[in-house]
Amino acid sequence: MTYKILEKRELGESGIVFEIVLETPLIAKKAYAGNFVLIRINETGERIPLTIADYDREKGTLTIVFQVVGKSTKLLSHQNVGDEILDVVGPLGNKIHIKKYEYPVVFVGGGVGIAPCYPQAKELKEAGNTIISILGARNKGLLFWKDKMGAVSDEIIICTDDGSEGKKGVVTEPLKDLLKRGKLSLVIAIGPLIMMKFVTLTTNGSNGLPKVKTFVSLNTIMIDGTGMCGGCRFPTIDGKIGFACVDGPDVDGHIVDFNNLLKRANRxxxxEKKSLELYDQECKALKKFDEGSS
Ligand SMILES: Cc1cc2nc3c(=O)[nH]c(=O)nc-3n(C[C@H](O)[C@H](O)[C@H](O)COP(=O)(O)OP(=O)(O)OC[C@H]3O[C@@H](n4cnc5c(N)ncnc54)[C@H](O)[C@@H]3O)c2cc1C
Ligand code: FES
Incomplete structure (x- = not known):
């Protein structure tokens, strides 16, 4: 069984973030906010984890949003509407716990991490919560889904590192303002490891601001996605080991040893560089061949 691409669009203005809608009736039936899928594009491809950014049970579709960072995400960006993906495995990982909290729930989405915030914000909003969303990116071109997140948020704050849209600066500044403004029940941060590390340092009560329970979505390297290979293991500050695929991917950010994870992220x-170079050479050779034969 293969999985057809029904829709594809570029998000933002960076040229490196894409949204793809896949025909996956069985997975869509069982998908919840917080789940992810493992995708293998073709028989020589590696398995890459991507969060379910939206789903439609009636149409039997899943939406994924990804940023081109290496070979597999580049290959995925080269697929078009009508093309078939070889494997889509899921839904994997734990769905988030949906309930009505007493105080607002704050989402902090950084870059491509904005997409996985959406289904969680939507389901928590439907459960009657007040949702405040902080969306951050390096620049305006990398921002997307402001309307979609706006539709499920009571308040939305935009920031960019270079000030090209919204407030100039990093996401932790408006988060500090919210912590000073009033009580919060929960913070959910999804984005680069370094952003999630600083969000947890902002909410852990060590800076004179109130401590607020904070979930982060761990984007560790994954292979099987079912707790067997150990590739996604993450150390906790009390010396224990967790597995992002089966214990997460959303976990209590205050127990994660981010320094260790950051060290291991580029191992x-x-x-990865070599694999991308080889793929780029292959693409160039194919282009030359096509030009020569037309
Ligand atoms: C649960 C989970 C959900 C994710 N959801 C999304 C998403 O919705 N959108 C998105 O753009 N990205 C997401 N990622 C990250 C995405 O899986 C990686 O960007 C992708 O695997 C990179 O593959 P590549 O061949 O293009 O790049 P590579 O050249 O392989 O690597 C480039 C970078 O990606 C990281 N990476 C490589 N392989 C993996 C892997 N198997 N798992 C995790 N990280 C890896 C590396 O540390 C490196 O920094 C998610 C990761 C996890 C664990
Ligand atoms: S991906 Fe293999 S144990 Fe989590």
Whole structure:
């Protein structure tokens, strides 16, 4: 069984973020906010984890949003409407716990991490919560889904590192303002590891501001996605080991040893660079062949 691409669009103005809608009736039936899928594009492809950014049970579709960072995400960006993906495995990981909280729930979405915030914000809003969303990116071109997040948020705050849209600066500044303004029940941060680390340092009560329970979505390297390979393991500050695929991907951010995770995040950098170079050479050779034969 293969999985057809029904829709594809570029998000923002960066040229590196894409949204794809896939025909996956069985997975869509069982999908919840917080779940992810493992995708293998073709028989020589690696398995890459991508969060379910939206789903439609009636149409039997899943939406994924991804940023091109290496070979597999580049190959995925080269697929078009009507093309078939070889494997889509899921839904994997834990769905988030939906309930009505006493005080507002704050989402902090950084870059492509804005997309996985959407289904969680939508389901928590439907449960009657007040949702405040902080969306951050390096620049305006990398922002997307402001309307979609706006539709499920009571308040939305935009920030960019270079000030090209919204407030100039990082997401932790408006988060500090919200912590000073009033009580919050929960913070959910999804984005680069470094952003999630600083969000947890802002909400852990060590800076004179109130401590607020904070979930982060761990984007560790994953292989099987079912707790067997150990690739996604993450150390906790009390010396225990968790597995992002089966214990998460959303976990209590205050127990994660981010320094260790950040050290391990680039351990395959050389191989990833090589793999991308080879793919780029292959693309160039194919383009030349096509031009020669037309
Ligand atoms: C649960 C989960 C959900 C994710 N959801 C999204 C999403 O919705 N959108 C999105 O753009 N990205 C998401 N990611 C990250 C995405 O899986 C990686 O960007 C992708 O695997 C990179 O593959 P690549 O070949 O293009 O790049 P590579 O050249 O392989 O690597 C580039 C970077 O991606 C990281 N990476 C490589 N392989 C993996 C892997 N198997 N798992 C995790 N990170 C990896 C590396 O640390 C490196 O920094 C998610 C990761 C996890 C664990
Ligand atoms: S991906 Fe293998 S144990 Fe989590």
């Amino acid at each position: 395959f950098e050389k191989q």
